[in-house]
Amino acid sequence: MSIKVDQALCSGCGLCVELCPEVFSWGSEGKAVVKKQESETCDLEEIADQCPMEAIEI
Template identity: 45%
Template sequence: MKVYVDQDLCIACGLCIDTCPAVFDWNDEGKSHVIVDEVPEGEEQACRDSIDGCPTEAIKEV
């Protein structure tokens, strides 16, 4: 599973980072970004929860 964060849609709410810190972290602009090439095994559900919970639908699965 691979995901990305659309920087134009991210509002830096931090929900994805709180939900799945193994995949998301803050970037230099203060927005969320993906820190792994592939979602680690065992983190898929937390990552999907981040996708579903994103208020601006900025997180996409590729």
């Protein structure tokens, strides 16, 4: 599995960071970045579906 945040699409709303701080964190430009490629505690597909900008690619 490969997951990434499209920096051009991310609005910096913070939802993914709030839902799964294990995987998502803040980049230097106030947009979410992926710091880990997998998680046993978060449903990454579900979070990707919830991203309002559809910026999370799995």
